[in-house]
Amino acid sequence: MSSPPAGPAPASPTPPQPAANEEETGVPGLRSWRAVYLFVFGCFLVWVALLAVLTRWFS
DSSP: OOOOOSSOOOOOOOOOOOOGGGSOOOBTTBOSHHHHHHHHHHHHHHHHHHHHHHHHHHO
């Protein structure tokens, strides 16, 4: 009977992790997280602009 070979046990293969920009967002029409962040930032800018314009208009 032979003994098992000395040394570290072989590591189990792990699936490759997708890059951050390749992960699915789950948001229809926005396929990357960069697009999601840009959309949210754009909406924020629109709201701030509307707030400024409407404040001047109604004051």
